[in-house]
Amino acid sequence: GENVEQHPSTLSVQEGDSAVIKCTYSDSASNYFPWYKQELGKRPQLIIDIRSNVGEKKDQRIAVTLNKTAKHFSLHITETQPEDSAVYFCAAVINTGNQFYFGTGTSLTVIP
C-alpha cells in the first residue's frame, strides 16, 4: 500500500512568518492529495486539496504544491496568525482504490 511521510512533526513560527509542511508518498498511482487541519479537541477539516494533474493550488494564505516526479507535496501558509495553530495532516489517495493514507501530522504553533 501507500506510505505517506510528513515533516516536521512540530513547527513553531512567529506570527506573520510563513510555515511549510512537507509530505512524501511512495505510490505513483496516488492522484489526490488533501490537507486537513485539526484544532485542539476538534475534528479534522479539509483546508485545501490538489489533484495530480495540477502542480499548484492557492486559496488566500494557503497554497499546496505537488511534484509528481519526486513524489512530494507541500503545504505553505503565509502571514501566519495565531488561529492557524493546529495539527495539520496530509493524505494521499490512490486512484484505483478508496483508501486514504494520512501522514503522522504536524503540530503548528504560531507565536503572537
Added chain:
Amino acid sequence: EAQVTQNPRYLITVTGKKLTVTCSQNMNHEYMSWYRQDPGLGLRQIYYSMNVEVTDKGDVPEGYKVSRKEKRNFPLILESPSPNQTSLYFCASSLTGAGANVLTFGAGSRLTVL
C-alpha cells in the same frame, strides 16, 4: 444541518466487553469510513464502505467489524475490545469514493479499554 454524528463521544469499557460505536450521516453520502487517531501515528483507516452492503478493509482492520445495512449508518463494532484499541475514533463520509469529494468527519469518539 448536514453532519456526521457519532455516538458515544466518550466511553470507558473493560477488556472483552463488546461495544458498538454508531455513525450516521444525513447527506446521502455513498462513501463512509472509520479511522483511529493515535499520538505520533496520525489517522489510520480501519474500514470503509463504498455503498450499502459493500465494505472493505483499511490499513488497520484487525479487531474491528463494520456493517452497512443502510446508506446513512456505518457502525463500528469491537467484538472483544483490548487495551490496544484505546484510541480516538473518527467516522467520515463523502458523496462518492475517496478522492472524488471532500471527506466530512464526525466529532470523534474517545474510547478507553481497561
